[in-house]
Amino acid sequence: MTQKLIIIGAGMATGRALEQLIETAPDAYDVTLFNAEPRGNYNRIMLSPVLSGDKTYAEIVTHSAEWYEENGVTCRFGERVANVDRDRKVVVAENGDELPYDKLMFGTGSNPFIIPMPGHDLDGVIAYRDLEDTELMMSMGDSNKVVVIGGGLLGLEAAAGMAARGVDVTVVHIMGHLMERQLDEAAGYLLRKALVDKGITVRCQANSKQILGENGKVRALQLDDGTELPCDLLVMAVGIRPNVKLAQDIGLAVGKGIHVDDQMLTSDPDILAVGECVEHDGAIFGLVAPLYDQAKVAAKTLLDEPATFVQKEISTKLKVTGCDLFSAGDFAEGEDREDIVFRDPARGVYRRLVLQNNTIIGAVMYGDTADSNWFFGLIKDATDVSDMRETLIFGPAYQGGTPMDPLAAVAALPDDAEICGCNGISKGQIVAAINAGADTLDAVKATSKAGSSCGSCVGLVTQVLGITLGDDFKMPEIETICKCSDLSHDDVRKLIIAKELKSIPQIMQELDWTSPGGCHVCRPALNYYLVCAWPGEEVDDGKSRFINERVHANIQKDGTYSVVPRMLGGITTPDELRAIADAADKFNVPTVKVTGGQRIDLLGIKKEDLPAIWYDLGEAGMMSGQAYAKGLRTVKTCVGTDHCRFGTQDSTGLGIKIESAMWGAWSPHKFKLAVSGCPRNCAESTCKDLGIICVDSGYQILVGGAAGLDLLEAEMLVTVATEQEAIDVSCAFYQLYREGAQYLHRPYKWIAKVGLDWVKEQIVDDPENCAALAERFRYSQQFYQVDPWAERARKGVDAHEFTPLADFTKVAAE
Amino acid sequence: MTDFIDIGSVTDIPVQGARLVRTQHGDIAIFHTASGKFYAVDEYLPGKAGPLSNGIQHGEKVTDPMRNWVFDLATGEAQGADEGCVGTYEMKVEEGRLLLSRDAIANQVAAE
Numbered sequence: 001m002t003q004k005l006i007i008i009g010a011g012m013a014t015g016r017a018l019e020q021l022i023e024t025a026p027d028a029y030d031v032t033l034f035n036a037e038p039r040g041n042y043n044r045i046m047l048s049p050v051l052s053g054d055k056t057y058a059e060i061v062t063h064s065a066e067w068y069e070e071n072g073v074t075c076r077f078g079e080r081v082a083n084v085d086r087d088r089k090v091v092v093a094e095n096g097d098e099l100p101y102d103k104l105m106f107g108t109g110s111n112p113f114i115i116p117m118p119g120h121d122l123d124g125v126i127a128y129r130d131l132e133d134t135e136l137m138m139s140m141g142d143s144n145k146v147v148v149i150g151g152g153l154l155g156l157e158a159a160a161g162m163a164a165r166g167v168d169v170t171v172v173h174i175m176g177h178l179m180e181r182q183l184d185e186a187a188g189y190l191l192r193k194a195l196v197d198k199g200i201t202v203r204c205q206a207n208s209k210q211i212l213g214e215n216g217k218v219r220a221l222q223l224d225d226g227t228e229l230p231c232d233l234l235v236m237a238v239g240i241r242p243n244v245k246l247a248q249d250i251g252l253a254v255g256k257g258i259h260v261d262d263q264m265l266t267s268d269p270d271i272l273a274v275g276e277c278v279e280h281d282g283a284i285f286g287l288v289a290p291l292y293d294q295a296k297v298a299a300k301t302l303l304d305e306p307a308t309f310v311q312k313e314i315s316t317k318l319k320v321t322g323c324d325l326f327s328a329g330d331f332a333e334g335e336d337r338e339d340i341v342f343r344d345p346a347r348g349v350y351r352r353l354v355l356q357n358n359t360i361i362g363a364v365m366y367g368d369t370a371d372s373n374w375f376f377g378l379i380k381d382a383t384d385v386s387d388m389r390e391t392l393i394f395g396p397a398y399q400g401g402t403p404m405d406p407l408a409a410v411a412a413l414p415d416d417a418e419i420c421g422c423n424g425i426s427k428g429q430i431v432a433a434i435n436a437g438a439d440t441l442d443a444v445k446a447t448s449k450a451g452s453s454c455g456s457c458v459g460l461v462t463q464v465l466g467i468t469l470g471d472d473f474k475m476p477e478i479e480t481i482c483k484c485s486d487l488s489h490d491d492v493r494k495l496i497i498a499k500e501l502k503s504i505p506q507i508m509q510e511l512d513w514t515s516p517g518g519c520h521v522c523r524p525a526l527n528y529y530l531v532c533a534w535p536g537e538e539v540d541d542g543k544s545r546f547i548n549e550r551v552h553a554n555i556q557k558d559g560t561y562s563v564v565p566r567m568l569g570g571i572t573t574p575d576e577l578r579a580i581a582d583a584a585d586k587f588n589v590p591t592v593k594v595t596g597g598q599r600i601d602l603l604g605i606k607k608e609d610l611p612a613i614w615y616d617l618g619e620a621g622m623m624s625g626q627a628y629a630k631g632l633r634t635v636k637t638c639v640g641t642d643h644c645r646f647g648t649q650d651s652t653g654l655g656i657k658i659e660s661a662m663w664g665a666w667s668p669h670k671f672k673l674a675v676s677g678c679p680r681n682c683a684e685s686t687c688k689d690l691g692i693i694c695v696d697s698g699y700q701i702l703v704g705g706a707a708g709l710d711l712l713e714a715e716m717l718v719t720v721a722t723e724q725e726a727i728d729v730s731c732a733f734y735q736l737y738r739e740g741a742q743y744l745h746r747p748y749k750w751i752a753k754v755g756l757d758w759v760k761e762q763i764v765d766d767p768e769n770c771a772a773l774a775e776r777f778r779y780s781q782q783f784y785q786v787d788p789w790a791e792r793a794r795k796g797v798d799a800h801e802f803t804p805l806a807d808f809t810k811v812a813a814e
Numbered sequence: 815m816t817d818f819i820d821i822g823s824v825t826d827i828p829v830q831g832a833r834l835v836r837t838q839h840g841d842i843a844i845f846h847t848a849s850g851k852f853y854a855v856d857e858y859l860p861g862k863a864g865p866l867s868n869g870i871q872h873g874e875k876v877t878d879p880m881r882n883w884v885f886d887l888a889t890g891e892a893q894g895a896d897e898g899c900v901g902t903y904e905m906k907v908e909e910g911r912l913l914l915s916r917d918a919i920a921n922q923v924a925a926e
């Protein structure tokens with residue numbers, strides 16, 4: 001006698017099981033198929049092409065009405081199974097019909113997770129799971145705005161599909177980069193770039209607070225920083241949960257999913273389960289490949305044939321419409337793991353392999369995934385790759401072949417990219433000079449002038465020589481920025497400008513970084529170079545700064561901090577001193593010291609107290625003295641003509657004016673100044689980065705002094721007649737140093753490299769250039785003259801730095 | 815089975831940042847790496863390193879702000895020539911919440 005099989009859910013997993021069953025034993029079962037969706041089995045994966053308009057629904061139907069009819073399947077579509085009576089072995093449909101079964105199969109799939117935030121039940125808040133959701137998204141057009149919560153695979157598919165229809169889409173993602181579970185930061189950056197190119201707005205690290213509505217319909221999403229993102233439709237794609245409600249209600253064993261054994265049997269031997277609703281050996285499933293394996297096993301089990309379901313390593317070749325992505329295995333860094341990274345900035349390609357014990361355990365690829373199967377094979381088989389290590393990353397085609405060009409970043413520059421800023425020489429002009437016979441660096445310098453001035457472009461000029469001449473040219477060794485890159489500091493700075501690079505992940509991708517995310521050596525340097533190159537463009541990344549600059553105070557050896565308020569020119573008032581004294585009392589400051597920079601240091605302050613003490617000092621009109629900064633520190637002064645009988649000019653006043661113009665600026669290293677009222681030099685101007693000595697005829701400006709581990713006397717740059725000129729030249733010099741010196745070089749080191757004569761040429765001999773430098777400095781200062789203490793004490797900036805995440809010291813033992 | 819305690823949301827710690835969990839036996843630094851992982855390690859290795867939450871976080875490592883030692887966040891081991899190991903604690907993320915092993919805080923509390 002034919003047995004009765006009832007299937008709950010006409011999805012991809014049960015669909016495959018049904019095919020297997022009918023193919024092997026068409027008459028074994030009399031099948032009834034329930035489906036809550038008002039249709040049969042279709043290829044859910046292809047909903048995205050339907051959304052983008054590349055396919056129609058009819059094209060993605062897996063089983064048509066005719067197929068069900070031919071195979072004798074009784075369809076009850078649009079009907080949910082309401083209950084199962086296991087004792088009587090009957091299924092109860094929504095309309096009350098009772099159907100007896102011999103075998104029952106669950107394939108109820110998953111439910112999209114809806115974050116229970118206020119407004120989640122408004123009209124126009126949907127998930128992305130079925131045809132109804134897809135149709136709603138397809139009804140959006142170029143006059144609509146849609147917000148997608150979730151920067152994982154589904155959310156991005158939804159966003160890309162709607163963007164293809166001209167919809168204004170914003171993706172809101174809680175983590176730091178897109179698809180963080182499958183991609184590392186660099187690949188996430190490339191993906192983001194590709195999506196932005198499609199017109200999609202991407203907001204990472206954005207926490208949704210509530211959904212705002214109007215007349216019961218969604219109006220906007222509000223983030224927890226208060227931003228409102230208006231929208232006509234809100235798609236939530238933040239994950240799925242196995243749909244286990246019915247199974248649970250009828251008492252089957254359920255954990256995260258419906259428990260099944262290796263034969264796909266649930267805790268009731270007459271009930272099977274397949275698909276996303278199951279949990280097998282602790283794992284749940286979200287991709288179709290393992291579901292198809294389950295379906296085969298389930299069909300065999302139904303026919304009493306032996307079969308065993310085995311979980312396999314899953315690689316994902318991810319297809320976000322128009323972006324090539326691949327990830328497989330485990331790609332977190334670890335102590336015993338090594339990375340091999342390959343980037344081809346010109347083609348937007350990124351590849352990373354993670355190796356452990358000479359085998360590949362993880363791979364991430366973006367842009368060119370042609371070799372992904374080969375890599376996946378090596379992961380799966382745990383192949384020993386020690387023999388091919390050198391060329392492994394280039395894929396199978398290169399095994400035994402030649403390695404790639406290490407100069408890719410420079411090769412990718414367009415001909416009109418400026419290489420030598422001093423002389424205004426482009427890459428094309430250098431190539432022309434080389435082709436005309438200049439085959440050494442000196443010859444190029446002589447004929448094109450590139451590299452003949454400050455010399456900071458020599459690294460790039462050499463690379464252009466290398467690219468143009470190929471093997472005929474031997475590249476000299478250069479000192480690289482750190483072990484993550486083949487480029488020197490100077491090269492990196494120039495390329496940041498030439499290629500308009502504006503974030504650290506972008507630099508790392510476009511300039512071929514060999515580590516996935518940089519290190520503590522290159523990150524602070526890159527951050528400074530961005531801050532200097534792109535004032536006003538919000539490029540500063542606090543997490544790439546050393547602790548003192550991150551929290552705007554100097555860390556002390558016991559982990560407490562010191563606080564030094566600014567005293568312009570070393571001048572203070574009784575009110576300021578009273579406020580400092582009050583703060584010292586209030587916060588029990590153990591040490592109050594007069595610094596070498598003519599101001600007062602409060603030492604031994606707890607990190608949590610910093611914003612509060614800053615608040616009090618701010619109330620008295622004081623701001624950060626930036627005694628912690630690689631940036632402007634102090635301008636020491638003497639009392640000058642106001643009080644001293646030797647004084648020739650108002651040294652105190654000039655010091656105050658210079659410090660007022662310069663405070664807040666960041667630079668490669670700290671920058672200290674002094675202004676003395678006469679050559680007796682009471683402010684010690686002759687050992688400063690920039691010192692001014694007032695004389696009867698005007699102001700002598702000295703640069704490049706040092707009084708630290710090295711002791712150096714500052715050298716005369718120029719003598720100027722007026723106070724204004726003194727200020728302008730000081731700003732111009734500071735800017736020249738800011739733009740040119742390598743990170744962590746004090747001015748004297750930089751001058752030793754470029755030569756004082758060159759500095760004079762730029763500033764003294766070229767008044768126009770001097771004015772332009774001063775102007776660039778002033779432009780930049782509009783963005784950096786913001787008191788960081790006030791922002792933290794009053795506006796709550798970086799509050800996470802100053803408060804613990806959780807405090808269990810006070811709770812009693814539980 | 816390990817028992818976990820909720821210490822906050824994944825968005826409470828910026829990427830490549832760290833926050834402290836204060837306990838009666840000392841501070842624990844919780845790190846959030848660019849790969850989206852979270853780690854819990856002791857803030858100090860007495861006499862050798864810390865406060866680690868103030869260091870620069872890169873890869874799955876952190877560089878000590880005082881002496882530039884680099885520690886692996888997963889194992890707590892100092893890298894390279896330096897020798898030392900900071901304590902690490904089990905933690906996990908569920909539905910956007912950060913969960914720290916209760917042992918990290920409770921054992922010591924109970925021991926008092």
Ligand SMILES: Cc1cc2nc3c(=O)[nH]c(=O)nc-3n(C[C@H](O)[C@H](O)[C@H](O)COP(=O)(O)OP(=O)(O)OC[C@H]3O[C@@H](n4cnc5c(N)ncnc54)[C@H](O)[C@@H]3O)c2cc1C
Pocket residue numbers: 008009010011012013014015034035036037044045046047048079080081082107108109110128129130154157243246274275276277285286287288289291
């Ligand atoms: C847009 C999109 C893109 C995707 N892309 C990919 C991809 O590229 N690669 C990949 O591997 N996977 C992809 N997936 C995942 C894949 O589609 C699923 O893993 C697969 O569909 C799961 O199959 P299933 O049979 O378990 O569940 P489903 O296909 O979801 O079927 C379950 C069915 O059961 C019905 N049902 C539930 N409860 C009841 C009840 N009580 N009574 C009657 N019927 C009920 C539901 O209505 C549903 O139709 C994608 C998913 C989506 C939504």
Ligand code: HEM
Pocket residue numbers: 554564595596597598599601625626627633634636672707708709710
């Ligand atoms: C971590 C190491 C250091 C700490 C914590 C530190 C701290 C300080 C502080 C707080 C001041 C007072 C500055 C002010 O008022 O703004 C100061 C002044 C000074 N520091 Fe340092 N410093 C350090 C390293 C150095 C180094 C490496 C040098 C030399 C290259 C140096 C040379 C000076 C000089 C010369 C002054 C006095 C400035 C003046 O008289 O104009 N310091 N230092």
Ligand code: SF4
Pocket residue numbers: 638639640641644645646647648651676677678679680681682683
């Ligand atoms: S530097 Fe000259 S003007 Fe200034 S205090 Fe000393 S002696 Fe007086």
Ligand code: FES
Pocket residue numbers: 419420421422423450451452453454455456457458
């Ligand atoms: S930039 Fe080429 S010599 Fe200065």
